[in-house]
Amino acid sequence: MSDISDLAGLIEGLNGAQVLCIGDVMLDRYVSGSVERISPEAPIPVLRIESERTMLGGVGNVAANIQALNGGGRFIATVGDDSAGREVEHLLKDLSNVQPNLVTMINRPTTLKTRFVGGAQQLMRADTENTDPLDDDIRQNIQANATADIAAHGALVLSDYGKGVLSTATLKVIIEAAKKARVPVIVDPKGNDYTRYAGASIVTPNKKELSEATNLPAGTDDEVIKACRQLITSCSIGGVLATRSADGMTLVLKDQDPIHLTAEAREVFDVSGAGDTVVATLALAIASGANWTQAATLANTAAGIVVGKSGTATVSSDELSHALHAQDLDAAGAKVATLDQATTLVTQWRNRGYSVGFTNGCFDLLHPGHISLLSQSKQACDRLVIGLNSDASVKRLKGDSRPVQTEASRAAVLGALGAVDLVVIFGEDTPINLIEKLRPDVLVKGADYTIDTVVGADIVQSYGGKIVLAKLEDGHSTTNTIKRLSTS
Numbered sequence: 001m002s003d004i005s006d007l008a009g010l011i012e013g014l015n016g017a018q019v020l021c022i023g024d025v026m027l028d029r030y031v032s033g034s035v036e037r038i039s040p041e042a043p044i045p046v047l048r049i050e051s052e053r054t055m056l057g058g059v060g061n062v063a064a065n066i067q068a069l070n071g072g073g074r075f076i077a078t079v080g081d082d083s084a085g086r087e088v089e090h091l092l093k094d095l096s097n098v099q100p101n102l103v104t105m106i107n108r109p110t111t112l113k114t115r116f117v118g119g120a121q122q123l124m125r126a127d128t129e130n131t132d133p134l135d136d137d138i139r140q141n142i143q144a145n146a147t148a149d150i151a152a153h154g155a156l157v158l159s160d161y162g163k164g165v166l167s168t169a170t171l172k173v174i175i176e177a178a179k180k181a182r183v184p185v186i187v188d189p190k191g192n193d194y195t196r197y198a199g200a201s202i203v204t205p206n207k208k209e210l211s212e213a214t215n216l217p218a219g220t221d222d223e224v225i226k227a228c229r230q231l232i233t234s235c236s237i238g239g240v241l242a243t244r245s246a247d248g249m250t251l252v253l254k255d256q257d258p259i260h261l262t263a264e265a266r267e268v269f270d271v272s273g274a275g276d277t278v279v280a281t282l283a284l285a286i287a288s289g290a291n292w293t294q295a296a297t298l299a300n301t302a303a304g305i306v307v308g309k310s311g312t313a314t315v316s317s318d319e320l321s322h323a324l325h326a327q328d329l330d331a332a333g334a335k336v337a338t339l340d341q342a343t344t345l346v347t348q349w350r351n352r353g354y355s356v357g358f359t360n361g362c363f364d365l366l367h368p369g370h371i372s373l374l375s376q377s378k379q380a381c382d383r384l385v386i387g388l389n390s391d392a393s394v395k396r397l398k399g400d401s402r403p404v405q406t407e408a409s410r411a412a413v414l415g416a417l418g419a420v421d422l423v424v425i426f427g428e429d430t431p432i433n434l435i436e437k438l439r440p441d442v443l444v445k446g447a448d449y450t451i452d453t454v455v456g457a458d459i460v461q462s463y464g465g466k467i468v469l470a471k472l473e474d475g476h477s478t479t480n481t482i483k484r485l486s487t488s
Contacts, residue, residue, distance in 0.1 A: 007294060007297060007298060007301075007324050008321055008324050008390065008391065008407060008408070008425075009390070009391055009392045010285060010288065010289075010290050010294060010298065011069075011298070011317050011320055011321045011324075012390070012392050012427045013288040013289060013290075014069050014070055014071050014284050014285065014288050014317060015070040015071070015317075016070070016071070016072060017071045017072070017154055017155075017284050017287040017288035018071070018072055018073040018074075018152065018153045018154050018155075018287055019066055019071060019072075019073040019153055019154065019155045019156070019157055019280075019283045019284055019287050020073050020074050020075075020076070020146070020149050020150055020152075020153040020155070020156045020157070020183075021059050021062050021063050021066070021073065021074070021075045021076070021077075021098075021157045021159065022059065022075075022076045022077070022142070022146055022156070022157070022158055022159070022165070022166070022174065023058060023059035023062075023077060023157070023158055023159030023160055023161065023165055023166055023188070024058045024059060024077065024111065024159060024160065024161035024162070024163035024164070024165050024166070025056065025057070025058050025059050025060040025077035025078070025079065025088055025102075025110075025111070026056075026057040026058040026060065026088075026110070026111035026112065026113055026129075026161070026163070027054055027055075027056070027057060027060075027084045027087055027088050027091075027110060027111070027112045027113070028054065028055045028056070028057035028061075028113050028115070029052065029053070029054045029112065029113065029114045029115070030052065030053050030054075030055070030115050030117055031047070031049055031051075031052050031114060031115065031116050031117065032049070032050060032051045032052070032053075032116075032117045032118075033047045033048045033049040033050040033051070033117075033118060034047075034048050034050065034118060034119060035047055035048070035118035035119070035123070036048065045118060045123060047116055047118050047123060054087055054091065055091070056088065056091050056092070057111075057113060057276075058077075058111070058159055058161045058163075058276070059075070059077055059157070059159035059161075059276075060075075060077070060088060060091070060092070061276035061277075061280075061314070062157055062159050062188075062276045062279055062280045062283075063075045063092070063095055063098045063100075063280075064095060064314050065276060065277050065280035065281065065302075065314045065315060066097070066098060066280050066283075066284055067094075067095040067096070067097050067098055067314075068314035068315060068316045068317070069280070069281065069284055069315065069316065069317050069320065070097070070317050071097065071280075071284040071287070071288075072097035072098060072099075073097075073098055073099070073153055073287075074098070074099045074100075074101060074149050074152075074153070075092070075095075075098050075099065075100045075101060075102075076101045076102075076103075076142060076145050076146055076149070077100075077101075077102060077103070077165060078102065078103045078104070078105055078108075078134065078138065078142070078164075078165055079102050079103075079104055079105070079110045080104070080105055080106075080108050080109040080110040081104050081105065081106050082109055082110055084109070084110035084111075084112045084128070085102075085104065085110040088102070088110060089102060101145050101149075103138055103141055103142060103145075105134075105135075105138060108130050108132075109128050109129065109130055110128075111127070111128065111129040111130075111161075111163050112127070112128040112129070113125060113126075113127050114126045114127075114128075129163060130163075130164070131162060131163055131164055132164060133164055133167055134164050134165065134167065139167060139169070139170055142165065142170060143170055143173045143174065146170075146173075146174045146177065147173065147174065147177040150174070150177050150178050150181050150183050151181040151183065153183060153287065154183070154184075154286065154287025154288065155183060155184050155185075155186060155283040155284070155286045155287040156174070156178045156183050156184070156185045156186065156283070157186050157187075157188070157279050157280070157283045158171065158174065158175075158185065158186070158187045158188070158197075158200070159188045159276070159279065160187065160188060160189055160190040160191075161190055162190040162191060168196045171196050171197065172198075175197070175198070175199040175200055176199065179199055184201040184202075184283075184286050184287075185199070185200040185201045185202075186200070186201060186202050186203075186204065186279050186282055186283045186286070187200045187202070187203045187204070188203075188204050188275055188276070188278075188279045189203045189204070189205050189209065189213070190209075191213075192212050192213050193213075194213050194231055194234075194235040194237065195234075195235045195236075197235065197237060198235055198236040198237065199236060199237075200237050200238065201237075201238040201239065202237070202238055202239040202240065202241055202253075202282070202292065203231070203237055203239075203240055203241075204240075204241045204242075204243060204275065204278055204279055204282070205231075205240070205242060205243070206242070206243045206244070206245070206275065207219075207224065207242060207243070207244045207245070207247075210224065210227050210228065210231070210240070210242050211227065213227075213231060214227040214230050214231060216230065218242070218244075221250065221260055224242050224244065224250045224252075225250065225252055225258045227242075228240035228242055228250065228252035228258070229252060232252065232254050238253065238254055239251065239252060239253035239254060239292065240252045241278070241282065241296050241299070243274075243275065243278060243303070244263075245263070246263050247263060248260060248261045248262045248263040248300060249261040249263075249278075249296060249299070249300045249303075251292065251293065251296045253292060259293055259296070261296060261297060261300040262300075263300075263304060274303050274306050274307050277299075277302050277303055277306040277313075277314065277315055278299045278300075278302065278303050279299075280302075281295070281298050281299040281302040281303075281315070281320075282295045282296060282298075282299040283295075285298050285299070298320065298324075301320060301323050301324055302315045302320055302323075304323065305319050305320065305323055318338040318339065318340060319338065321338070321425070322336070322337070322338045322341070335414075335415035335420060335421065335422055335423050336411045336412075336415060336422075336423045336424075336425070337422055337423070337424055338424070339424055339426070339433075339434060339437055339438075342385060342422055342424045342434075342437075342438060343437050343438060345422065346383075346385065346422075346438050346439075346440075349382070349383045354381075354382035354383050355381045355382045355383070355441040355442065356381060356382070356383050356384075356385060356438070356440050356441050356442070357377050357378070357380055357381030357382075357383070357384045357385065357440055357441065357442040357443075357444060357468075358384075358385045358386075358387065358431075358434070358435065358438060358440035358442070358443055358444070359373065359374070359377045359384070359386060359387070359443070359444040359445065359470075360386065360387030360388070360389070360426075360431040360434070361373075361386075361387075361388070361389065362388075362389045362394045362397070362398065362402075362403060362410075363386075363388060363410050363413070363414055364394065364398075364402060364403045364404050364405055364410065365404055365405065366410075366413055366414075369472060371417075372470070372471070372472075373444070373446060373470050373472075374386075374417060374419045374420060375419055376444065376468070376470040376471065377419070377442075377444040377468070377470065378419035378420075380442045380444060380466075380468045381440075381441060381442045383421045383422070384419060384420055384421050384422075385421065385422045385423075385424060385438060385440065386414055386420055386422070386423045386424070387424055387426055387431040387434045387435075388407065388410060388411055388414065388423050388424065388425045388426070389407075389425075389426065390407050390425050390426060390427040391403055391406055391407045392427055393426070393427050393428060393429055394407075396429060397429060407425050411423045411425060424438075430455045430456075431455060431456065432455055432456055432459075435455070435456035435459055435460065436456075436459060439459075439460075439463065439465070440460060440465060441465050441466065442460075442465065442466050442467075442468055443456060443457060443460045443465060443466070443467050443468070444467075444468045444469075444470055445467075445468075445469060445470070446469065446470055446472050447469045447470060447471055447472050448472060449469060450469075451467050451469070454467055454469075
């Protein structure tokens with residue numbers, strides 16, 4: 001398999017991977033509206049408020065990204081006994097896979113960042129916070145909860161926003177416990193003293209933070225590598241993933257060659273929370289068994305998606321998978337879509353009066369039998385959607401020697417065919433979920449099936465759809481083709 005195919009397969013492995021998140025949680029509030037005049041009282045814009053929304057920030061956004069990627073775990077943080085804290089608790093209830101352990105502080109406010117936005121322009125940010133050290137009893141509570149939970153997780157995220165949760169003493173206790181349990185530690189750092197993170201597996205500073213922490217320039221590739229290596233040796237850290245905005249990311253691990261990852265963002269709209277997406281994706285990938293290079297590549301792709309969104313946003317596993325395939329496909333890949341995108345497009349087709357057909361398969365080595373099936377499928381409808389088995393599902397169905405071609409390659413070949421209007425890659429063993437969501441008017445399979453044995457036939461027939469059994473071309477089989485190639 002190609003690197004992209006390997007990574008796409010890893011996304012399925014994120015499901016259910018467990019990450020423990022500890023750090024500073026905050027509430028991000030966005031007050032949005034329009035600006036049409038300047039105040040007569042002072043030379044400032046007047047914002048006419050049209051909407052307000054709140055999101056989890058800090059380590060809360062890390063947890064939200066883990067949920068969006070179908071991961072899970074536990075979450076340890078502090079909130080104040082106030083309305084913002086209760087809103088944080090409410091938002092955490094939506095994260096069904098992440099179990100919160102919030103310590104409520106009586107005389108300390110929940111960190112609240114209120115952003116005032118006019119159109120697409122952020123006008124001002126107002127912060128409510130207290131960055132004093134935590135009381136000893138609260139600090140000991142956090143340490144006790146953390147050390148009790150670590151061993152049940154595949155990775156630990158320490159999200160340090162300098163709000164007091166991750167004191168030097170707390171960091172030392174937690175990192176030592178993680179090392180004892182052999183759980184990798186990913187730190188989103190704050191401040192200039194990275195000796196506080198000694199023993200961590202990896203830290204993820206941006207280029208400004210990297211420069212300030214080392215007193216070294218961090219502009220060019222060589223400068224970034226030098227600064228990263230200094231952090232590793234002087235602070236006893238296992239590695240550094242430096243995030244570099246438009247220059248992508250650089251991964252430097254102890255005793256390994258550095259790796260530069262090109263930025264994937266096509267259009268940057270808002271960088272708020274992008275660092276949270278990076279550490280969440282990185283940690284979840286590591287927890288699921290990926291190596292650091294694979295995990296960093298997934299994190300880089302996720303960052304490229306999230307900066308194109310407004311506000312403190314998350315990235316779904318579908319979005320991540322689609323973005324990876326987009327990197328590996330040519331123009332024919334424009335026909336490749338996520339299930340959500342396909343559902344929207346199918347609705348648009350139906351609104352225009354088009355009938356929608358569906359067939360599925362591995363389509364590993366495309367042969368005349370495939371072409372005949374696709375041609376007959378297209379003749380039965382106006383728009384044809386192909387459900388394409390992912391590499392992981394082909395391997396489960398056909399054995400370890402399959403597929404011969406990666407899912408990206410197979411999707412590109414299908415997308416280049418005039419009979420095909422859309423390709424949706426699915427990781428399950430059957431396309432039943434796609435059929436339920438897309439509700440095709442016509443479901444096509446080969447004549448070696450009977451209507452009773454076609455997966456999804458009962459669903460399609462229940463709403464008046466049609467089942468078509470396409471005539472098979474004799475003598476054509478991917479399995480037989482592979483056998484002939486292996487014996488020739």
